[in-house]
Structures are given as structure tokens and as C-alpha cells.
Amino acid sequence: MLGAQPRTRRPLASQDVRPVVTKTAVNGHNPSPADIHVLLAPVKPGLRRVEEKMKAVDSALFAPLATAFVDLIGRGGKRLRPALALMTAELTGPLAGTPAYTRALSLAASVEMLHTATLVHDDVIDDALLRRGAPTLNADWSKGSTVIAGNYMFGRAAQFSAETGNMRVIRLFSDTLDIIVNGELHQLLARDAFHQEKERYYQRIYAKTASLFCAATEGAAVLAEMREHDIRSLRDFGYNFGMAFQIVDDILDFTGNEQTLGKPAGGDLRQGTLTLPFFYYLNEHPEPARLIAEMEEKIDLRDQGDDGYWDDTVRDVVAAVRAGRAIQDAQEEARYFLDLARRSLGEMPPSVYKTSMLGLCDFVVQRTY
Amino acid sequence: MLGAQPRTRRPLASQDVRPVVTKTAVNGHNPSPADIHVLLAPVKPGLRRVEEKMKAVDSALFAPLATAFVDLIGRGGKRLRPALALMTAELTGPLAGTPAYTRALSLAASVEMLHTATLVHDDVIDDALLRRGAPTLNADWSKGSTVIAGNYMFGRAAQFSAETGNMRVIRLFSDTLDIIVNGELHQLLARDAFHQEKERYYQRIYAKTASLFCAATEGAAVLAEMREHDIRSLRDFGYNFGMAFQIVDDILDFTGNEQTLGKPAGGDLRQGTLTLPFFYYLNEHPEPARLIAEMEEKIDLRDQGDDGYWDDTVRDVVAAVRAGRAIQDAQEEARYFLDLARRSLGEMPPSVYKTSMLGLCDFVVQRTY
Numbered sequence: 118m119l120g121a122q123p124r125t126r127r128p129l130a131s132q133d134v135r136p137v138v139t140k141t142a143v144n145g146h147n148p149s150p151a152d153i154h155v156l157l158a159p160v161k162p163g164l165r166r167v168e169e170k171m172k173a174v175d176s177a178l179f180a181p182l183a184t185a186f187v188d189l190i191g192r193g194g195k196r197l198r199p200a201l202a203l204m205t206a207e208l209t210g211p212l213a214g215t216p217a218y219t220r221a222l223s224l225a226a227s228v229e230m231l232h233t234a235t236l237v238h239d240d241v242i243d244d245a246l247l248r249r250g251a252p253t254l255n256a257d258w259s260k261g262s263t264v265i266a267g268n269y270m271f272g273r274a275a276q277f278s279a280e281t282g283n284m285r286v287i288r289l290f291s292d293t294l295d296i297i298v299n300g301e302l303h304q305l306l307a308r309d310a311f312h313q314e315k316e317r318y319y320q321r322i323y324a325k326t327a328s329l330f331c332a333a334t335e336g337a338a339v340l341a342e343m344r345e346h347d348i349r350s351l352r353d354f355g356y357n358f359g360m361a362f363q364i365v366d367d368i369l370d371f372t373g374n375e376q377t378l379g380k381p382a383g384g385d386l387r388q389g390t391l392t393l394p395f396f397y398y399l400n401e402h403p404e405p406a407r408l409i410a411e412m413e414e415k416i417d418l419r420d421q422g423d424d425g426y427w428d429d430t431v432r433d434v435v436a437a438v439r440a441g442r443a444i445q446d447a448q449e450e451a452r453y454f455l456d457l458a459r460r461s462l463g464e465m466p467p468s469v470y471k472t473s474m475l476g477l478c479d480f481v482v483q484r485t486y
Numbered sequence: 487m488l489g490a491q492p493r494t495r496r497p498l499a500s501q502d503v504r505p506v507v508t509k510t511a512v513n514g515h516n517p518s519p520a521d522i523h524v525l526l527a528p529v530k531p532g533l534r535r536v537e538e539k540m541k542a543v544d545s546a547l548f549a550p551l552a553t554a555f556v557d558l559i560g561r562g563g564k565r566l567r568p569a570l571a572l573m574t575a576e577l578t579g580p581l582a583g584t585p586a587y588t589r590a591l592s593l594a595a596s597v598e599m600l601h602t603a604t605l606v607h608d609d610v611i612d613d614a615l616l617r618r619g620a621p622t623l624n625a626d627w628s629k630g631s632t633v634i635a636g637n638y639m640f641g642r643a644a645q646f647s648a649e650t651g652n653m654r655v656i657r658l659f660s661d662t663l664d665i666i667v668n669g670e671l672h673q674l675l676a677r678d679a680f681h682q683e684k685e686r687y688y689q690r691i692y693a694k695t696a697s698l699f700c701a702a703t704e705g706a707a708v709l710a711e712m713r714e715h716d717i718r719s720l721r722d723f724g725y726n727f728g729m730a731f732q733i734v735d736d737i738l739d740f741t742g743n744e745q746t747l748g749k750p751a752g753g754d755l756r757q758g759t760l761t762l763p764f765f766y767y768l769n770e771h772p773e774p775a776r777l778i779a780e781m782e783e784k785i786d787l788r789d790q791g792d793d794g795y796w797d798d799t800v801r802d803v804v805a806a807v808r809a810g811r812a813i814q815d816a817q818e819e820a821r822y823f824l825d826l827a828r829r830s831l832g833e834m835p836p837s838v839y840k841t842s843m844l845g846l847c848d849f850v851v852q853r854t855y
Contacts, residue, residue, distance in 0.1 A: 238637065241610070242630035261611035261674060264633055268607065268640070269667045275644055275660035284648070287656055291644035298638045305630060 153195060156476045159469045160203040163213075163222060167199045170226040170277065171233075186266065190233060197477065198232055198333045199225030201358070204470040205337035205351050208462075212341060220281045220340045227277035227290060228333045234270035235297060237263060242301070286336045293332040300324020309389035309416050311409045315396045319360070326366075327359030334358075350461045354474070357458035362481050364451040367392035369484075371438050383435035387428070389416065393450065395434070397443035451482050522564060525845045528838045529572040532582075532591060536568045539595040539646065540602075555635065559602060566846065567601055567702045568594035570727070573839040574706035574720050577831075581710060589650045589709045596646035596659060597702045603639035604666060606632060611670070655705045662701040669693020678758035678785050680778040684765045688729070691736075696728030703727075719830045723843070726827035731850050733820040736761035738853075740807050752804040756797070758785065762819065764803070766812035777803075820851050 157164065172187045206212050206221035241263050271294075278290035304321055307313060334355035338348040369377070370385050371394045385392050399405040412430060419427035438444065455478040465471050526533065541556050575581050575590035610632050640663075647659035673690055676682060703724035707717040738746070739754050740763045754761050768774040781799060788796035807813065824847040834840050 238633050241633050260629065262671075264607050264610050264636075265667060265670045265674060267633075267637075269664075269671065271637070271640055272660065272663040272667045275663055276657075279653070279657045279660045282653060284651060284653070288645075288648045291641065291648045294641040294644055295638075298634060298641045301634045302631075302638065305634060 152476075153480055156473045156480060157196070157200050159207075159473055160200050163203040163218075163225070164196055164200060166222055167196070167203075167225045167229060170222065171230055171273070186269070189237070189266070196229060197362070198329060199229045201330065201355065201474065201477070202228055202333040202337040204474050205334045205354075206341045207470045208338075208351075208465050208468060208474075209341060209343055209347065217340055217342070220283065220286075221337050223277045223280035224286060224336045224340060225333070227274050227281070228329060228336070230270050230274035230277060231290075231294065231297075232329055234267045234274060235301075237267040237270060241267075242305070281336075281340060283340060285339050289332050289336050289339070293328050296324050296328045300328075304390065307390070311391065311412050311416075313391055318391065318393060318396060322360060322363040322367075323356070326363035327356050330359030330362065331355040347464070350464065354458050354461040357454045357461065358478065358481065361451040361454035361458065361478075364393050364447055364454070365481055365484060368394055368444055368447050368451070371435055372444060383431045386434060387431045393447040394438050394443045397446040398434070398438045398441060400446075401441050401443065402437075448482065455479075455482055521845075522849055525842045525849060526565070526569050528576075528842050529569050532572040532587075532594070533565055533569060535591055536565070536572075536594045536598060539591065540599055540642070555638070558606070558635070565598060566731070567698060568598045570699065570724065570843065570846070571597055571702040571706040573843050574703045574723075575710045576839045577707075577720075577834050577837060577843075578710060578712055578716065586709055586711070589652065589655075590706055592646045592649035593655060593705045593709060594702070596643050596650070597698060597705070599639050599643035599646060600659075600663065600666075601698055603636045603643060604670075606636040606639060610636075611674070650705075650709060652709060654708050658701050658705050658708070662697050665693050665697045669697070673759065676759070680760065680781050680785075682760055687760065687762060687765060691729060691732040692725070695732035695735075696725050699728030699731065700724040716833070719833065723827050723830040726823045726830065727847065727850065730820040730823035730827065730847075733762050733816055733823065734850055734853065737763055737813055737816050737820070740804055741813060752800045755803060756800045762816045763807050763812045766815040767803070767807045767810060769815075770810050770812065771806075817851065824848075824851055 168191075171190050174186055202225040203221060206218065206224075212218040212221065241260050274294075275290070278287050281287065300321055300323070303317070304325065307317060307321065331352050332355070335348060335352035338351035343351070367385065370392065371382060373382055375381055386395060399408070402408050412434070415426045415430040459475055459478050462471055462474060537560075540559050543555055571594040572590060575587065575593075581587040581590060610629050643663075644659070647656050650656065669690055669692070672686070673694065676686060676690065700721050701724070704717060704721035707720035712720070736754065739761065740751060742751055744750050755764060768777070771777050781803070784795045784799040827847050828844055831840055831843060
């Protein structure tokens with residue numbers, strides 16, 4: 118349930134945000150893809166094993182779809198969730214080769230498989246909402262097979278979670294699944310609702326993103342048998358890292374372009390989903406109530422079949438958000454969360470893993486993809 | 487994985503089937519709905535608690551959809567899976583009021599919630615295949631909300647499973663989820679494939695139905711801390727009961743009518759899914775290869791947009807299956823499985839629960855809905 122989030126967040130006004138100056142932020146260095154490889158290097162062998170676990174489908178049974186699945190799983194992104202799980206597991210001492218490390222690999226695979234499952238189902242959910250199809254496997258039965266493919270991944274994720282053999286981690290996994298799905302429901306219900314408390318946004322991105330980062334780091338801390346105090350700190354790290362990660366994702370949806378995003382900017386807004394830059398833009402807009410009324414009018418026209426006005430509105434709002442302070446305010450807020458994340462690691466002994474986790478905090482706010 | 491099924495079943499020829507004469511079968515008594523209530527009476531208080539658990543959605547969070555969910559869950563069928571779990575749990579001695587009973591309630595809720603989740607997703611899967619919609623919640627976002635509703639139920643099922651606190655039961659749950667989803671994939675792939683080994687049919691109904699009955703009875707036996715030998719027997723009961731249950735379901739799809747089924751007869755065949763009565767009909771058909779060739783031709787026409795020939799073919803085949811021995815052969819096979827199920831209970835001490843489980847075996851083969 119959403120109520121399970123670590124704290125009730127009050128909406129942050131920009132004056133609350135304490136800018137965090139890090140080394141990389143100071144020199145304005147924009148990390149190349151190589152940097153993320155360097156950051157992930159300490160857990161590369163582990164990530165390879167996670168990938169192998171995820172791809173181990175029974176090919177005898179699965180022949181006709183095995184390739185599609187393995188391809189889908191192989192196309193995964195940066196693997197930040199399993200990477201953070203594996204890094205966390207080693208924060209208080211080396212684990213590699215121990216049974217606890219094997220369990221951490223299961224947790225990492227579980228978390229990433231769950232993430233992949235939700236992405237797969239998102240295709241069906243968004244498609245149905247938008248009434249426009251982008252067939253994924255086969256135009257004839259894309260929806261059916263996509264639903265089943267996602268379910269298959271849920272099932273595998275549950276199996277990996279059970280493999281940890283740790284009741285607390287298993288409960289964490291099933292609670293997280295519940296939080297994520299609740300969040301999807303709320304996102305669905307919140308669409309096209311422009312009179313929306315900003316607090317809802319934080320609840321949504323906690324459910325959608327931060328909850329799974331929490332599960333990765335808290336779960337790994339549990340498996341590494343850390344003290345309760347440290348488990349709590351690692352949960353906080355996952356929470357704050359995940360919140361920042363999603364805020365940056367939402368910023369990129371405004372600032373990116375078709376080349377970096379693989380889709381036109383403003384996709385969230387086009388779907389009627391409000392994100393942080395828009396909430397900040399409302400603050401600086403002279404007549405926010407009027408803006409919302411206008412948008413509602415255009416959404417009504419869209420629903421009557423006339424997409425043109427809505428597309429124009431989205432384009433105008435995206436341009437206005439980019440032109441003002443909203444993006445900067447949202448970035449500052451992401452930095453605020455990352456500052457909290459860094460502090461959560463304060464008591465951890467120095468290690469390559471800690472260094473990488475701190476480095477990933479820098480990466481998140483500077484990433485452009 | 488499908489390989490986890492209890493035994494490799496060889497296809498049963500009708501001469502293998504030893505007709506089982508039970509008291510109710512002898513007097514030809516067709517149980518009324520009242521009989522099933524009598525059979526379920528010993529676990530009625532438990533089933534009420536299972537229902538309450540399933541319906542306990544956080545209404546504060548869920549307001550707009552809570553009613554739809556509770557309605558969906560409330561519309562559930564005969565609750566045979568949780569009933570068998572609760573009966574099994576009490577077979578070797580009274581459990582009610584103990585922590586083990588509380589765990590059995592969680593298992594029962596988990597199994598029924600998983601069953602409901604797969605039914606909910608079936609709507610999307612079938613709809614996508616048939617390209618004809620029957621909106622479930624809202625015509626605008628039925629597919630999206632249906633997928634999420636199913637996922638919500640998967641999440642709740644995983645939570646209930648975790649609530650048992652028993653690692654073996656949790657593994658059983660996630661393995662069963664995996665088997666079910668694998669089965670869905672295979673069913674999808676097997677559609678419109680008329681050159682099909684009968685063995686595939688047994689694999690499919692194990693995955694689709696018997697596996698979850700196994701999980702209910704085996705899981706309950708584990709929670710009741712039975713001896714390994716008895717756990718094995720209870721798993722066998724669930725397997726054989728579930729196989730019979732699905733065979734009877736597949737028979738009813740041929741023999742039922744719009745009033746009893748809520749849909750026209752021959753629905754499986756219309757979707758290109760082959761079931762036991764059809765396989766038996768192939769045996770008695772003078773030219774099975776020619777029949778299959780004809781059906782393939784009509785399916786091709788259907789795929790080119792001409793449904794009429796296929797509808798006629800399905801109607802003709804359904805009539806032919808009903809006219810011959812196929813239905814009777816399939817019924818005998820269901821009785822054979824039920825005989826095995828009854829024998830699995832042979833060593834259990836007498837109790838109202840055992841009597842009900844034996845009675846449910848009679849109910850299954852005689853049910854008309």
C-alpha cells in the first residue's frame with residue numbers, strides 16, 4: 118500500500134532545497150557512457166550472473182518465444198536496481214562466494230525482473246489508453262502475448278525472491294509489488310486530472326520507482342545481515358536515490374528530444390500525467406487556474422476526437438516549461454534527494470562499492486538518457 | 487516449469503479407463519446447488535474469512551475502483567480451491583484457532599486470489615486474440631485497467647503467500663505461478679494448431695488447472711505438518727481432482743448451452759483450442775487427417791476475414807462430438823482421475839472433511855455448471 122512509504126513528504130518549495138555542490142557538478146562534467154561503466158565495474162561479474170539468471174528460460178518449453186524473451190530481457194537499461202542491490206550487499210564487508218552473496222544475486226534478479234515485467238505491461242496499459250498500437254511481438258496477438266510475457270516475468274521474479282530463502286525479503290518483495298500496482302492504478306486514475314495536489318506526484322513516483330530501489334537496497338542490507346540502523350539507512354538511500362531518479366526522468370521528458378528519448382518530448386503531459394516540472398511551472402505561471410481551465414478544455418476536445426488542439430497545447434506548455442525556471446527548480450529538488458541519499462551512506466566504511474554508490478548519485482542528476 | 491508435474495502422463499486410451507461406480511453415480515442423482523453447499527458446510531466459516539481477506543482492499547486509497555474489485559472478487563465461483571485447502575488442513579486433526587489454521591487461511595486466500603487474477607487477465611488475452619471486446623470496467627481504458635487489476639491480484643496473492651511464513655509453501659506458490667503462466671503461453675501457441683499430440687492437452691490442463699489444485703492441497707498438508715508420505719498423497723489428490731475438474735469443464739463446453747455456460751457451446755474449439763472430447767472424436771472419425779485438413783482450411787478463411795465457414799465448421803463438429811461416444815469417453819476419463827483422487831485419501835482418518843472431499847469428487851463429474 119502507498120501508506121507504507123518511509124515518510125509523509127511535504128511538497129518542497131524551491132527555497133527548501135539546499136543546492137548540493139559535488140565535484141562533478143562544479144566542473145560541469147557530463148559523464149559519458151564510459152563513466153557509468155566505470156561506476157558499475159565493481160559489480161560487473163555479479164551483474165553478468167544476474168543477467169544469466171534472468172535469461173535462463175527453459176528453451177525446450179519455450180522454443181517459439183525464448184528468443185523474444187531473451188531479447189527483451191537483454192535490451193534492459195543500465196541495470197541500476199540490481200547494481201545497487203549488489204553494491205549494498207558488499208558495503209559492510211566482502212560477500213562474494215558466500216551463500217549470502219548467492220542470495221543477493223537472487224534478490225538482484227528478482228528486482229530487475231519485476232522492473233522488466235512492469236515495463237512490458239506498460240505497453241498494454243498505455244496502448245489501451247491511447248488507442249494506438251505499437252505491436253511488440255506479433256501484430257495478431259500482441260496484447261495477449263504481452264500480458265502473458267509480463268506475467269511470466271512476474272512469476273520468475275517471485276521465484277527469484279523465494280530463492281533468497283529470507284522471509285523478510287520475500288515480504289518486502291510482495292509488499293513492493295503491491296505498492297507498484299497500487300501506484301499504477303493511481304496513475305491511471307490521476308490522468309487528465311489537472312486539479313491535483315503536488316503531494317500526489319510524490320506518492321506516484323514513490324510507488325512507481327522509489328519503492329523498487331528501496332526493495333533493492335533494503336533487501337540487500339537484510340541479506341548482508343546488517344544492523345537494523347544500517348538497514349534503515351540503506352532503505353533511505355534507495356528511497357532518496359529512486360525519488361531523484363524519477364524526477365530526473367520526468368525532467369528529461371521535457372528537455373529531451375526524439376533522439377535522446379526515442380519519442381517526442383512532453384509524452385507524460387500528452388498522456389495527461391502531471392510531473393514535477395509542470396507543478397513548478399504552475400507556481401510561476403501568472404494565472405495557474407486559468408491555465409488549468411484551458412488545458413481541461415483542450416482535453417475535452419481531444420476526447421471528442423479532435424487531437425489537434427491538445428497537441429498544440431502540449432507543445433506550447435512544454436516550450437513554456439523549458440523557457441522558465443521550472444526545470445531548474447526540479448533539478449534542484451533532485452539534487453536535494455541525492456544529498457539525502459549520500460548522507461545515508463555516511464556511516465558506511467570506505468569501499469569501492471560506497472564510492473560507486475556516491476558516484477551513481479552524481480550520474481543520476483547529470484544523465485541525459 | 488511444466489516438467490515439475492507429478493508424473494509423465496501417457497495418453498489414456500478409453501480401454502485403460504476403469505469405470506468407477508459411486509453411490510451417486512449409480513442412482514443417477516444430479517446434485518442440486520444445495521448439495522455443494524452441504525459439501526462446503528464444514529469449511530464455511532473459514533471460507534467466509536478467506537473472502538474477507540480477499541475483499542480487504544484499502545478503500546481510502548482505492549475509492550474509485552474498490553467497488554469494482556470487491557464486486558469482481560465477490561462474483562467468484564464455487565471457491566473449490568480454498569475449500570480444498572481448508573479441508574486438507576484439517577484432515578489429520580483439528581486446526582481451527584491455531585496459528586497453523588491462520589496460515590492455512592492465508593494459503594487459501596493466496597490460491598483463490600491467484601486464480602482470480604488469471605481469470606481477469608484471460609479477458610485481455612482472449613479479447614486480443616479474437617479482436618472483439620467486452621469492456622469490463624470502462625470502455626475507455628478497459629484493457630489497461632484490466633491488466634492492472636489482474637496485477638493487483640497477483641500482488642495480493644503473493645502477499646498472502648508470504649503471510650504463510652512457510653518457505654516451502656512460498657516456493658510452491660511461485661513455482662505454481664510459473665507453471666500457470668507457462669501453460670498460458672503454450673495454450674496461446676497451440677491455438678489453431680490441429681496437428682497436436684493429445685499429450686499436450688494433459689500438459690495444458692495440468693498447467694492451467696491441476697497445478698493450482700495441487701498447490702492448494704499440498705500447501706495445506708505442509709502447513710498442517712503432515713508426514714511427507716501424506717503430503718505426497720494430498721498433492722496427488724489435488725492433481726487428480728484438478729485434471730478431472732478441467733476435463734469436465736471441457737466436456738461442458740461441448741454439452742452445455744448458452745443458458746448454463748453464459749456463452750454458446752464450442753467456445754474452446756471456436757478459439758482453436760483442442761480439448762479431450764475433440765481428441766476422442768478424432769479417434770472415432772473415419773478420416774481424422776481429412777477432418778483436420780478441412781478445419782485448417784476453414785481457419786485460413788477465418789483469418790482472411792471470412793468467419794462464416796469457420797462458425798459452420800465449429801457448429802458441425804460440436805454436433806458430431808455430441809452425437810458420438812466422445813463425450814462418454816471423456817467422462818469416463820474424468821471418473822478415472824477422480825477414482826485416483828479418492829484413493830489418495832485412503833489412509834486419512836475418517837472426518838467430515840474427508841467425507842466432503844470424497845463428496846466433491848462426485849460433485850465434479852456430475853456438475854452441469
